[in-house]
Amino acid sequence: MHPIEPASLSGPLIISAALTGSWTAKSQNPAVPITEEEIAGAAVEAWKAGAAIVHLHVRDEQGKVTCDPGRYAKARDLIRLAGSDVIINMSTGGGAGQTTDEERLAPVALAPELASLDCGSLNFGSQVFVNSPDFLLALSRRMLKHGVRPEIECFEPGHVWNALRLIDDGLLRPPYWFQFVLGVRGGSPPTVKQLVHLVELLPPGAHWSVCGIGRAQLPLGLAAMAMGGHVRTGLEDNLYYRKGELATNEQLVARLVRIAGEIGRPVATPAETRGMLGLSARNPVAATQGSGPS
């Protein structure tokens, strides 16, 4: 089935919450989580509101982005200790120009269920976000080794083309999970026309989601919901609930849940999302709390 098919218009909606990112600061919005405790707290609130996936970055003592696996593991464990089975997606993005390729590969060894794979380079605001061909090979091989499902992040159509090459080479395997990031300065503009074009490039059966940056977040999310796709929200991509009013992660998720109800898209639970994305059915809460798989 091609990713745009009528059957998907009433299918379950996967909501991802990108809680903090690598650049946002409390000075911009006090609800931006920085410490592992704050990140885990925001993750649990987003999950209770309806998010099936939380996309994590972690920060150091100064609030600057880091790829430290120890901090990722701590955030993960706090989420599980709170009893949440939300799917954890660890970013391998680092910060453009701030982290080395080796540092970015490190969290994959924690074997998160999902990790981001930024599928090409681009200008990123005033920075350059480098994802070289060698890095894409190393990252996709590392994810295969640790059984991590890549979230294939595409900022423009060339990135989808890179992904198709990795698929041909056997380095990305189905079911595919694409995240279109639209509205970064240097990537594709955040328009419905661009989104339709990107979706048309996908291989049959691929699952896809969109995150629009800033004020594009909600309208592009609505377009994706109407096209049978999935949606990412959260403070990494957008700090505002509406013009002049700061948001929380929980508020942004709750709004999507309400809209999904109005248009007849049931919100996917983490368990349903695991089924769709081919993730392990093992209960991660029980595993972390030492009572073994259930």
Ligand code: ZN
């Ligand atoms: Zn991110």
